[in-house]
Amino acid sequence: xxxxxxxxxxxxxxxxxxxxxxxxxxxxxxxxxxxxxxxxxxxxxxxxxxxxxxxxxxxxxxxxxxxxxxxxxxxxxxxxxxxxxxxxxxxxxxxxxxxxxxxxxxxxxxxxxxxxxxxxxxxxxxxxxxxxxxxxxxxxxxxxxxxxxxxxxxxxxxxxxxxxxxxxxxxxxxxxxxxxxxxxxxxxxxxxxxxxxxxxxxxxxxxxxxxxxxxxxxxxxxxxxxxxxxxxxxxxxxxxxxxxxxxxxxxxxxxxxxxxxxxxxxxxxxxxxxxxxxxxxxxxxxxxxxxxxxxxxxxxxxxxxxxxxxxxxxxxxxxxxxxxxxxxxxxxxxxxxxxxxxxxxxxxxxxxxxxxxxxxxxxxxxxxxxxxxxxxxxxxxxxxxxxxxxxxxxxxxxxxxxxxxxxxxxxxxxxxxxxxxxxxxxxxxxxxxx
Amino acid sequence: xxxxxxxxxxxxxxxxxxxxxxxxxxxxxxxxxxxxxxxxxxxxxxxxxxxxxxxxxxxxxxxxxxxxxxxxxxxxxxxxxxxxxxxxxxxxxxxxxxxxxxxxxxxxxxxxxxxxxxxxxxxxxxxxxxxxxxxxxxxxxxxxxxxxxxxxxxxxxxxxxxxxxxxxxxxxxxxxxxxxxxxxxxxxxxxxxxxxxxxxxxxxxxxxxxxxxxxxxxxxxxxxxxxxxxxxxxxxxxxxxxxxxxxxxxxxxxxxxxxxxxxxxxxxxxxxxxxxxxxxxxxxxxxxxxx
Numbered sequence: 084x085x086x087x088x089x090x091x092x093x094x095x096x097x098x099x100x101x102x103x104x105x106x107x108x109x110x111x112x113x114x115x116x117x118x119x120x121x122x123x124x125x126x127x128x129x130x131x132x133x134x135x136x137x138x139x140x141x142x143x144x145x146x147x148x149x150x151x152x153x154x155x156x157x158x159x160x161x162x163x164x165x166x167x168x169x170x171x172x173x174x175x176x177x178x179x180x181x182x183x184x185x186x187x188x189x190x191x192x193x194x195x196x197x198x199x200x201x202x203x204x205x206x207x208x209x210x211x212x213x214x215x216x217x218x219x220x221x222x223x224x225x226x227x228x229x230x231x232x233x234x235x236x237x238x239x240x241x242x243x244x245x246x247x248x249x250x251x252x253x254x255x256x257x258x259x260x261x262x263x264x265x266x267x268x269x270x271x272x273x274x275x276x277x278x279x280x281x282x283x284x285x286x287x288x289x290x291x292x293x294x295x296x297x298x299x300x301x302x303x304x305x306x307x308x309x310x311x312x313x314x315x316x317x318x319x320x321x322x323x324x325x326x327x328x329x330x331x332x333x334x335x336x337x338x339x340x341x342x343x344x345x346x347x348x349x350x351x352x353x354x355x356x357x358x359x360x361x362x363x364x365x366x367x368x369x370x371x372x373x374x375x376x377x378x379x380x381x382x383x384x385x386x387x388x389x390x391x392x393x394x395x396x397x398x399x400x401x402x403x404x405x406x407x408x409x410x411x412x413x414x415x416x417x418x419x420x421x422x423x424x425x426x427x428x429x430x431x432x433x434x435x436x437x438x439x440x441x442x443x444x445x446x447x448x449x450x451x452x453x454x455x456x457x458x459x460x461x462x463x464x465x466x467x468x469x470x471x472x473x474x475x476x477x478x479x480x481x482x483x484x485x486x487x488x489x490x491x492x493x494x495x496x497x498x499x500x501x502x503x504x505x506x507x508x509x510x511x512x513x514x515x516x517x
Numbered sequence: 518x519x520x521x522x523x524x525x526x527x528x529x530x531x532x533x534x535x536x537x538x539x540x541x542x543x544x545x546x547x548x549x550x551x552x553x554x555x556x557x558x559x560x561x562x563x564x565x566x567x568x569x570x571x572x573x574x575x576x577x578x579x580x581x582x583x584x585x586x587x588x589x590x591x592x593x594x595x596x597x598x599x600x601x602x603x604x605x606x607x608x609x610x611x612x613x614x615x616x617x618x619x620x621x622x623x624x625x626x627x628x629x630x631x632x633x634x635x636x637x638x639x640x641x642x643x644x645x646x647x648x649x650x651x652x653x654x655x656x657x658x659x660x661x662x663x664x665x666x667x668x669x670x671x672x673x674x675x676x677x678x679x680x681x682x683x684x685x686x687x688x689x690x691x692x693x694x695x696x697x698x699x700x701x702x703x704x705x706x707x708x709x710x711x712x713x714x715x716x717x718x719x720x721x722x723x724x725x726x727x728x729x730x731x732x733x734x735x736x737x738x739x740x741x742x743x744x745x746x747x748x749x750x751x752x753x754x755x756x757x758x759x760x761x762x763x764x765x766x767x768x769x770x771x772x773x774x775x776x777x778x779x780x781x782x783x784x785x786x787x788x789x790x791x792x793x794x795x796x797x798x799x800x801x802x803x804x805x806x807x808x
Binding site for chain 2: 166169188189273279280281335336337338340349354481482485490492496498499
């Protein structure tokens with residue numbers, strides 16, 4: 084019995100030692116580089132399916148530099164994940180993230196490296212390879228906090244067959260839009276597939292309508308407090324949204340049919356006659372539906388100061404950020420440079436363009452690159468339009484972005500008045516700026 | 518000597534669980550409480566602000582709205598899951614044919630992922646695509662058609678009832694086990710003495726499973742106060758906060774809005790409500806009806 088007890092003790096000690104030894108082996112000499120991105124599932128179309136495997140293959144070839152680990156989440160889930168990582172003091176080494184305003188909490192805590200330093204050390208990519216306006220989208224107090232990765236433009240698509248079926252013309256004016264919507268609604272067709280769930284995709288339509296009567300310069304100053312969101316033209320825009328909602332322009336269920344993919348699903352199923360979509364949604368549209376669709380300019384409001392044919396909602400909305408602590412770690416720097424060189428290489432960016440990704444901010448030769456039909460239609464149609472920043476990106480901080488988004492849900496559902504909407508958003512902006 | 522060896526033996530076996538419990542529950546709660554006394558966005562340093570977060574909470578009308586929503590769910594859960602679960606358990610315990618089938622069928626919704634349930638009901642109740650309004654119209658109840666997911670007066674019920682439906686099965690199996698543990702002779706004696714089914718259920722079964730009913734009610738309260746997933750999938754807690762629970766508001770502040778300390782303060786109230794309810798409830802209703 085005693086002998087058996089001693090055998091068990093020795094066995095337990097051996098197992099414990101083997102665990103310790105294995106753990107000791109984990110303390111490798113080569114660093115681990117964590118890359119967080121959103122190319123998972125439906126995001127990014129074919130590029131989204133290609134990128135993770137291609138990165139794994141590249142990482143396998145460069146395993147002498149580092150162990151590269153991908154952390155992929157779609158859309159808002161990535162944003163939530165990064166916020167939790169930040170709270171755990173565990174920001175990944177390289178992350179694709181949203182606009183400059185979204186980066187402000189990280190910038191204020193000095194967590195991000197100046198990407199100009201990356202360009203200075205990279206032998207594969209040059210600062211001048213990028214368009215200056217795109218780089219400036221991430222410029223703050225003289226430093227550049229992200230390498231522009233993606234952007235978007237919005238576009239207004241109409242189902243030609245549905246319009247022909249009901250003997251309607253494409254709406255050129257706001258009044259035309261209300262009129263055709265009445266006819267569609269009477270026949271059980273959703274006129275315009277723009278609901279609001281978490282503010283999506285409602286805030287794009289709000290921006291399209293506001294900028295016709297207001298100005299980009301005015302909205303740009305919201306985040307510094309020089310101008311106020313509480314302006315008669317903003318209230319007027321909100322009132323028009325309510326008029327459209329009452330007039331049956333939007334889906335009846337603005338929440339259930341809100342968000343980007345449900346809106347495209349309604350359009351694909353020909354349950355909606357029109358849609359205001361964005362370039363990242365290009366790969367969700369069915370090709371046969373695209374072939375019977377036409378692009379038009381957003382209907383013009385009477386007395387509009389800015390013609391909607393001259394602008395669209397769009398901006399640089401994603402960029403690759405570098406964890407400053409990782410960048411300043413000599414063991415990681417070379418590995419970070421190497422993987423970023425690959426991620427923003429012409430080869431990878433061409434692959435993104437082939438999938439119909441948004442405008443490119445690097446000067447890449449795309450001759451011979453075949454893009455999806457809708458992407459080429461949008462590129463051609465919006466070529467003459469200047470992209471103006473969406474209103475969500477104009478909010479000064481994540482709190483006011485969130486309040487703006489959820490309050491749009493209430494506006495779309497006709498649960499609040501135009502002034503109440505403006506007051507709520509203004510209050511959150513003022514609180515953010517205090 | 519033997520007693521000391523027994524104590525050492527017991528401590529040895531209990532200590533891994535105790536260590537895990539202290540680390541992941543007690544320590545986590547203490548750390549969370551500490552965060553509620555700070556002003557922390559989730560990044561960078563924390564500044565100590567004592568009970569300012571709690572003061573902000575008390576004065577926050579959004580918080581009281583979502584608390585009302587959470588207690589609406591609690592009430593629905595108590596009033597539906599317990600009586601229905603108990604009745605179903607009583608009936609199923611009395612049948613012999615199809616017993617396994619009914620038991621599995623009633624429990625089936627519990628094993629469906631919450632995300633699937635949320636998606637299923639959001640499609641069902643969608644005014645544009647869902648069948649609910651169409652069905653009501655088809656059976657001549659068109660006047661009952663609603664904006665299930667956008668009307669702020671009813672959206673809370675639209676997200677709460679799927680949750681109540683999904684977890685009804687848990688109460689059913691708990692009550693089924695409790696009823697099946699009642700000696701058959703007790704039930705048979707009641708019938709022999711002339712009691713009908715209702716009288717047997719009310720005057721014999723319920724008193725005998727009263728302890729289990731208390732557990733069921735406590736599970737209702739603690740579970741409903743933590744509810745998040747179905748409402749989030751269906752409506753993201755909107756429009757506005759009309760279908761938000763306490764946990765959704767916590768998520769909005771802590772994760773979406775970079776205000777971790779206030780978000781954790783909101784989460785703390787879930788713990789406070791759960792513990793307070795459990796203690797008070799047991800004190801008031803802890804005495805068995807048989808006693």
